[in-house]
Structures are given as C-alpha cells and as structure tokens.
Amino acid sequence: MTQRALIVGLGIGGMSAAIALKRHGWTPVIIERAPERRKGGYFIGLRDEGKNAAAALGVLDVMEKRTPEHIQFWDVRKDGTRRRIADLTQETNAPIALLRGDIEEALWHGLEDKIEVRFGTVPVVIVNGVTQAKVTFRNDDGQETTETYDLVIGADGVRSTVRKLVFGPDKAFFHSIGTMLCAFPLARPVIGFKAGDGLMVADVKRTLTVFPLEDRPSTALFSYRTKNPEKASKQNPLPTLRRIFADLDGDGIISRALEDLASTDDFLFDSVQMVKMPRWSQGRVLLLGDSAWCLTLYSGMGASAGMIGGQVLGEALAACPHDIAAALETFEARMRPFIRKHQRFIALRSQLFVPSNRAALWGRRVLWQILLRSRKYLSRKST
Numbered sequence: 001m002t003q004r005a006l007i008v009g010l011g012i013g014g015m016s017a018a019i020a021l022k023r024h025g026w027t028p029v030i031i032e033r034a035p036e037r038r039k040g041g042y043f044i045g046l047r048d049e050g051k052n053a054a055a056a057l058g059v060l061d062v063m064e065k066r067t068p069e070h071i072q073f074w075d076v077r078k079d080g081t082r083r084r085i086a087d088l089t090q091e092t093n094a095p096i097a098l099l100r101g102d103i104e105e106a107l108w109h110g111l112e113d114k115i116e117v118r119f120g121t122v123p124v125v126i127v128n129g130v131t132q133a134k135v136t137f138r139n140d141d142g143q144e145t146t147e148t149y150d151l152v153i154g155a156d157g158v159r160s161t162v163r164k165l166v167f168g169p170d171k172a173f174f175h176s177i178g179t180m181l182c183a184f185p186l187a188r189p190v191i192g193f194k195a196g197d198g199l200m201v202a203d204v205k206r207t208l209t210v211f212p213l214e215d216r217p218s219t220a221l222f223s224y225r226t227k228n229p230e231k232a233s234k235q236n237p238l239p240t241l242r243r244i245f246a247d248l249d250g251d252g253i254i255s256r257a258l259e260d261l262a263s264t265d266d267f268l269f270d271s272v273q274m275v276k277m278p279r280w281s282q283g284r285v286l287l288l289g290d291s292a293w294c295l296t297l298y299s300g301m302g303a304s305a306g307m308i309g310g311q312v313l314g315e316a317l318a319a320c321p322h323d324i325a326a327a328l329e330t331f332e333a334r335m336r337p338f339i340r341k342h343q344r345f346i347a348l349r350s351q352l353f354v355p356s357n358r359a360a361l362w363g364r365r366v367l368w369q370i371l372l373r374s375r376k377y378l379s380r381k382s383t
C-alpha cells in the first residue's frame with residue numbers, strides 16, 4: 001500500500017510538496033481553506049534558486065514570465081521630482097518577474113489531476129501519533145470527518161493552523177520586523193510613467209513601491225514601520241494608509257494608488273513576521289514554506305524556498321522509504337543552512353524597502369545610484 005500524506009494548503013509550498021511526493025510514490029491529498037483556487041496576487045521576483053527548483057519540479061517551462069522588455073526604476077521624491085535608479089533585472093542572479101498566481105498556476109498544471117484536492121476544508125484537530133497522525137477536518141457545510149495519514153504537512157502559510165494545533169501559538173515563533181505591508185494590483189498606469197516603469201516613493205518609515213509586469217497590472221506595495229504591527233494588522237487598510245502617507249502625495253501617485261486599493265478585493269494587508277522554529281517536525285507532522293520559516297518579502301526568496309522545500313522533502317522521503325523520522329531529519333539538515341542564510345539578513349534588507357531613519361534613507365539612495373552607475377560603466381566597457 002502506498003503511503004498517504006495530508007497537505008494543508010494549496011499554495012506554492014503545498015503544491016510543490018504534492019508534486020514531489022507523488023513523483024516518489026506517495027499518495028498526497030490536499031485540503032484548502034478557500035472555496036476555490038486563488039489567482040492573481042502580487043509581484044514575485046524569482047531568482048536562480050527558484051528557477052532551478054521550478055525546473056526540477058517540471059513546471060518552469062509552463063510558468064508565465066512577466067519581466068517588461070523596457071524596464072526602468074525611478075526614485076520619486078516628495079516634491080514629485082524623480083531620478084533613475086538601478087533596476088532588478090540588471091542584478092547578479094537577476095530575478096524574473098511574475099505574479100504569485102503564475103507560479104501557482106504552473107504548479108497546479110504540474111498536479112495534472114493526479115492529486116485529490118478538497119476545497120473549503122480546514123483541519124480542526126490533529127492527534128499526532130508515533131507512526132501516524134489522525135486529523136479531523138471541517139468543511140464549509142460544517143461537516144466533520146476524521147482520517148489517518150502517514151504524514152501531515154502544514155503548508156498553510158505564515159498564520160498556519162497546523163502550527164497552532166501541533167507546535168504552539170504564533171507568538172512563540174513570530175519575529176516581528178516592525179513593518180506592515182499592503183500589496184495589490186493597480187487598476188491603471190501611474191500618470192507620467194511608461195509601461196515597464198517601476199518606482200519608489202520613499203520616506204523615513206514609509207514607502208510605496210510599484211513593480212511593473214508585462215501584460216498585467218503593476219503591483220503596488222505600501223510598507224510602513226509601526227511599533228505594534230499585530231495591532232495595526234487588525235485596522236482597516238484604506239484609512240490607515242491615507243493617514244500615514246498623506247503628506248507624501250505631492251503629485252497624486254499615492255492618492256490614485258489608494259483609489260485603486262478601494263476598488264479591489266485582491267489585496268494583502270498584514271504585518272511582516274519572520275517565523276523561526278527550532279524544529280520543523282514533530283512526530284508525523286511537518287511544516288513547510290511560510291508556516292515553517294517565513295522569510296518575508298524582504299528576502300525575495302519565500303516562493304523559491306517553498307518550491308525547494310517540496311522538492312527536498314520528496315527526495316528525503318525517497319531516500320528513506322521505510323523510515324519517515326530519518327527522512328524528516330534529512331529534510332531539516334538539507335533545508336536549515338539555506339533558511340538560516342536568508343533569515344540572517346532580513347532586518348537589514350528591510351531597510352532597502354522601508355528605511356527606519358534619515359541615514360538609512362540616504363544610504364539607500366546612494367546605494368541605488370552607485371549600482372546604476374557601476375552598471376552603466378560595465379555595459380559601456382563591454383561594448
């Protein structure tokens with residue numbers, strides 16, 4: 001009989017794990033809280049680590065790539081003046097731009113109807129045994145059922161229910177960066193900028209970044225620093241952002257973006273939390289993706305880490321087919337160095353997105369200028 005895994009969450013981490021487990025002879029079942037598969041989402045930059053993992057999962061070729069052909073980034077000042085700054089596509093290990101929904105669409109394609117997915121279903125009780133875990137689910141009709149699995153994988157995001165049920169409350173694992181984010185697609189181009197233009201309106205403790213995408217609306221990302229992000233995450237985003245960004249709206253970019261926020265349901269407003277755990281598994285329950293190690297948007301590696309995690313788990317289970325505990329040890333040993341490396345610099349990288357003081361704001365501007373000039377110099381030298 002094949003071994004059965006329950007995967008909680010139909011995101012990048014959950015689908016990657018499902019593809020890899022199926023490939024190695026397991027029978028995965030996915031449960032997803034939402035009534036149907038989500039689409040769209042925000043801008044994601046996928047670097048070599050993510051591209052390699054997507055290729056290993058067999059989905060890179062079917063993934064839409066949305067890096068604009070003529071991309072330029074601008075630093076926009078309070079008074080509306082602007083300066084060119086270096087753009088992401090010129091970096092070493094440059095990311096390809098896409099939407100979260102593009103990665104999920106490609107992974108969904110990779111599931112190829114081979115895996116059972118139950119929508120509108122959440123876990124309510126997990127009894128974690130030595131050789132199996134017994135899970136009680138509840139669906140949208142309120143019906144409860146209990147099933148037994150060889151492995152339960154919590155890939156249910158930064159506010160994971162599996163983590164709460166088995167490992168402990170959020171506060172035991174959350175490491176706040178002290179920032180809030182609000183990401184959504186703009187309904188229209190930014191006035192005065194071309195398609196393919198990205199921009200940053202930055203001030204101390206608050207920024208609006210616009211990420212351009214080919215054939216899709218740009219993503220607006222508002223970020224700001226606050227003393228109590230968990231409290232802030234319960235507020236209404238629109239009045240909150242209007243108040244915080246009011247005096248940065250010299251040329252109307254902010255207020256037009258916030259009008260677009262008012263007209264969409266496809267937005268994410270939340271505090272930015274890194275998740276740190278001493279172990280990602282306990283008995284027959286494993287966490288993977290943001291639920292286990294949320295690297296936050298500042299790392300630019302969360303989506304990649306989810307795909308790598310799925311692939312590594314599949315390989316570890318294949319290497320130890322009769323010893324799940326040993327496979328989970330192998331998974332920890334292979335994933336820890338990568339996660340540790342990227343978690344180490346998150347607080348520092350957050351300064352590039354939301355500078356916490358004048359010195360950081362100034363340092364960030366100087367850095368972008370140095371990068372731009374060094375790239376211009378290198379491209380002149382190579383022609």
Ligand SMILES: Cc1cc2nc3c(=O)[nH]c(=O)nc-3n(C[C@H](O)[C@H](O)[C@H](O)COP(=O)(O)OP(=O)(O)OC[C@H]3O[C@@H](n4cnc5c(N)ncnc54)[C@H](O)[C@@H]3O)c2cc1C
Binds near residue numbers: 043045157161288306
């Ligand atoms: C604004 C922003 C920009 C980003 N930019 C980048 C980037 O440039 N590069 C990069 O690599 N990463 C980036 N990331 C990070 C990346 O998006 C995430 O790391 C990745 O999507 C996490 O995938 P996941 O599957 O672990 O979790 P999620 O995407 O959170 O998926 C979890 C799934 O579980 C479901 N679920 C939740 N609770 C339950 C439950 N109780 N029962 C059943 N289902 C449940 C949810 O509905 C969802 O479908 C960014 C993130 C943000 C917010």
